[in-house]
Structures are given as C-alpha cells and as structure tokens.
Amino acid sequence: xxxxxxxxxxxxxxxxGRGVRAGGGLPKQYxxxxxxxxxxxxxxxxLDHPRIAGVQVVVNPDDRDAYEQAVAGLDLPPSIAxxxxxxxxxxxxxxxxxxxxxxxxxxxxxxxRPLVSAALIDRCLDAGRSxxxxxxxxxxxxxxxxxxxxxxxxxxxLLRVQTPQCFDLRNxxxxxxxLAGSDHSDDAALMMAAGHKVTTVAGDERNLxxxxxxxxxxxxxLLGPSPRVGTGYDVHAFEPGDHVWIxxxxxxxxxxxxxxxxxxxxxxxxxxxxxxxxxxxxIGDHFPPSDPKWRGADSSLFLEHARDLVLERGGRIxxxxxxxxxxxxxxxxxxxxxxERIGALLRLSPDRVSVKATTRxxxxxxxxxxxxxxxxxxxxxxxxxxxx
Ligand code: MG
Numbered sequence: 001x002x003x004x005x006x007x008x009x010x011x012x013x014x015x016x017g018r019g020v021r022a023g024g025g026l027p028k029q030y031x032x033x034x035x036x037x038x039x040x041x042x043x044x045x046x047l048d049h050p051r052i053a054g055v056q057v058v059v060n061p062d063d064r065d066a067y068e069q070a071v072a073g074l075d076l077p078p079s080i081a082x083x084x085x086x087x088x089x090x091x092x093x094x095x096x097x098x099x100x101x102x103x104x105x106x107x108x109x110x111x112x113r114p115l116v117s118a119a120l121i122d123r124c125l126d127a128g129r130s131x132x133x134x135x136x137x138x139x140x141x142x143x144x145x146x147x148x149x150x151x152x153x154x155x156x157x158l159l160r161v162q163t164p165q166c167f168d169l170r171n172x173x174x175x176x177x178x179l180a181g182s183d184h185s186d187d188a189a190l191m192m193a194a195g196h197k198v199t200t201v202a203g204d205e206r207n208l209x210x211x212x213x214x215x216x217x218x219x220x221x222l223l224g225p226s227p228r229v230g231t232g233y234d235v236h237a238f239e240p241g242d243h244v245w246i247x248x249x250x251x252x253x254x255x256x257x258x259x260x261x262x263x264x265x266x267x268x269x270x271x272x273x274x275x276x277x278x279x280x281x282x283i284g285d286h287f288p289p290s291d292p293k294w295r296g297a298d299s300s301l302f303l304e305h306a307r308d309l310v311l312e313r314g315g316r317i318x319x320x321x322x323x324x325x326x327x328x329x330x331x332x333x334x335x336x337x338x339x340e341r342i343g344a345l346l347r348l349s350p351d352r353v354s355v356k357a358t359t360r361x362x363x364x365x366x367x368x369x370x371x372x373x374x375x376x377x378x379x380x381x382x383x384x385x386x387x388x
Pocket of ligand 1: 234235236259263264265268
C-alpha cells in the first residue's frame with residue numbers, strides 16, 4: 001500500500017502552446033482526440049483523481065473561446081493567461097496557485113499528454129516532492145550531422161522525461177522566480193538549474209506526447225476504439241404527385257411518396273442506421289409522426305439530428321451505405337449527387353458514402369410499383385471516455 005502525501009496536491013496543466021504541427025488551424029490541444037478535445041481528456045484525468053484537490057489550466061489568451069468550449073461543464077477555476085514561453089506560462093500558473101495552495105505539492109503537466117493514467121499520478125505522488133516520470137531509451141542513439149552518423153551515444157545513461165512533474169509548490173515557484181527569463185524545456189531542468197535534486201519514477205509508454213498527426217492516430221488507437229454498425233429500413237407508399245424526395249434530392253417522377261414529412265425513404269433508413277449505431281432509439285422516437293411540427297419536414301433535419309447525437313457521444317461516422325429498392329424512378333443518374341448531398345449533411349467525403357439501387361424483379365410491393373423501400377448501414381467509431 002502506498003503512503004499518500006499528507007499535504008494537498010494540485011495539478012497545473014500547461015496549455016499555452018500554439019503548436020499547429022499536427023495540421024489544421026486550431027492548436028492541437030483543442031482538437032478532438034477520440035471525439036473529445038484533447039485538453040478536456042487531460043483535465044479530466046486529474047479532476048477524476050481522488051488525490052488531486054484542484055486543477056488549474058494555463059492557456060494562451062488568444063485561445064480563450066476554444067478553451068471555454070473544450071472544458072465546458074468541468075469544475076475548474078478561471079484559466080490563467082500564459083506567457084511567451086512554456087517556462088513563463090508555468091510561472092504564471094504557479095503564481096496563481098500560490099495563495100490558496102502554498103503548502104501543496106504541484107503536478108505540472110503538459111496538455112498534450114491526455115493519456116496520463118491514475119496509476120502514474122499515484123506513482124508521482126507516492127515518490128516524493130521532486131520527482132518526474134522517466135523511461136529508458138530502447139532505440140540505438142547516434143549523433144548525426146548533415147544526414148551522416150557521426151558517433152554512437154551511450155543510451156544506458158539517457159532517460160526520456162515525461163510529465164506530470166511533481167514538486168513542492170513553494171520550491172518550484174521560488175526556482176521559477178529566481179530563474180525568470182531563462183528558457184528551460186521542462187521544470188525538471190529548471191529545478192536542476194536552481195540546484196535541486198530531481199529523482200525519477202517509472203514513466204508510462206501510453207503517456208505519449210501528442211504532437212504530430214501520427215501521434216493522434218496512435219493515441220486514438222490506445223484509447224480503445226469501439227466500432228459500431230447500425231442498420232435502418234424504411235418504406236413509403238406512392239400517392240399522386242409529380243416528384244419524390246430520395247437521398248436528399250428532389251427527383252421528378254409520375255408519382256409522389258406519401259408520408260408525414262417529405263417521405264425521403266433513403267434518409268429515413270439512414271437516420272435509423274445512425275441512431276442504431278449509438279443505440280439511441282429510432283426516428284419515430286425523435287420525430288413523432290403525431291407532432292404536426294414535422295409535417296412536410298425536410299428529412300435532412302432528421303439526418304443532421306442523428307449526426308449530432310453521434311458527435312455528442314464522441315463518436316465518429318466512418319461510412320454509410322444505402323440500398324434503394326424500386327422499379328422507378330431510375331436512381332443511377334442521381335447517385336453521384338446523392339452521395340455529395342449526404343456527404344455534405346454528414347460532413348463525410350463522398351468516398352465514405354455509398355448509394356446503391358436495385359429492383360425487385362417486379363415482385364412484391366416495390367415490384368408492383370406501390371412504393372419504395374430503402375435500407376441502410378452506418379459504421380461509427382466510439383471511444384473510451386467520450387461523451388462527458
Ligand atoms: Mg419513413
């Protein structure tokens with residue numbers, strides 16, 4: 001049994017960087033990782049830990065809106081504005097914590113390490129008051145220049161240092177004040193420069209620093225993605241008219257489809273497939289035909305609603321596939337436009353949207369041209385820890 005540190009422990013999360021190396025405009029800590037902004041996952045790891053009394057985040061003031069969105073609903077004090085360097089940001093955060101937590105131990109942690117485990121936090125807290133997690137180097141190391149290996153480097157004495165880094169708040173703040181204006185890449189380096197001894201505990205390979213686009217892929221793989229397939233089926237009968245709505249398109253025809261809404265049989269089947277993938281009931285639960293509000297409604301509203309429910313669960317829509325069953329109208333000429341339209345509604349590229357059509361060889365109600373049927377499948381990935 002570990003013996004807990006008796007003084008309170010607080011976490012300081014450094015999210016002040018504006019790194020956009022992973023591509024896209026938004027700084028990486030605000031981008032979704034497994035359906036949840038990376039920073040939210042990082043913050044939650046500490047908020048959920050029973051030995052952490054408080055969490056303070058330092059952000060770049062330019063990112064305040066993205067920050068507020070990312071941590072909406074979490075129990076956090078107002079963020080603190082960071083400085084020009086990581087070191088300046090940490091110092092600003094420590095100053096903000098100093099009054100309420102003068103006697104505390106502080107865990108200083110990078111926002112870009114969202115997979116930090118409760119066990120690693122415990123290891124740091126149990127190990128003392130000047131400790132960092134570290135891992136050995138497995139690869140061979142060489143010094144190089146101009147693309148040529150110059151010399152071997154002994155890896156036995158090298159360690160890869162991670163965060164959270166655990167210090168007495170008073171000591172680490174004093175070191176930051178004394179060395180203000182220098183630019184150390186982490187607090188272990190700064191503490192050493194200030195004359196403190198820093199020890200190590202075993203780090204965690206899963207606690208990777210998510211920097212590049214490849215890191216996002218790896219981190220999501222570590223989150224345990226859970227693929228779900230939902231299916232949907234729908235039928236609408238013909239009635240007199242001069243057009244039908246199918247797959248979000250108005251298609252001229254010598255009949256119309258009867259229904260409470262626009263009777264878009266393909267979008268209804270697809271909406272049910274998405275709802276099915278997250279076990280969220282069916283289209284009738286969300287849009288009761290008894291509600292006059294949905295009379296003549298554009299069925300793209302139903303599909304967008306199902307899409308948003310998937311996104312709220314932290315899910316990612318991977319692919320959808322629709323089969324339309326009818327003798328007429330001909331679907332083939334409209335297939336490309338349907339894939340574009342559905343892709344736009346679901347924010348998917350058309351290569352993730354499949355539309356197929358078949359007849360029933362004149363058999364059954366579709367064969368007798370009494371109506372149109374459609375079935376659909378949707379593949380959705382859900383991730384551990386999403387949806388809160
Ligand atoms: Mg329907």
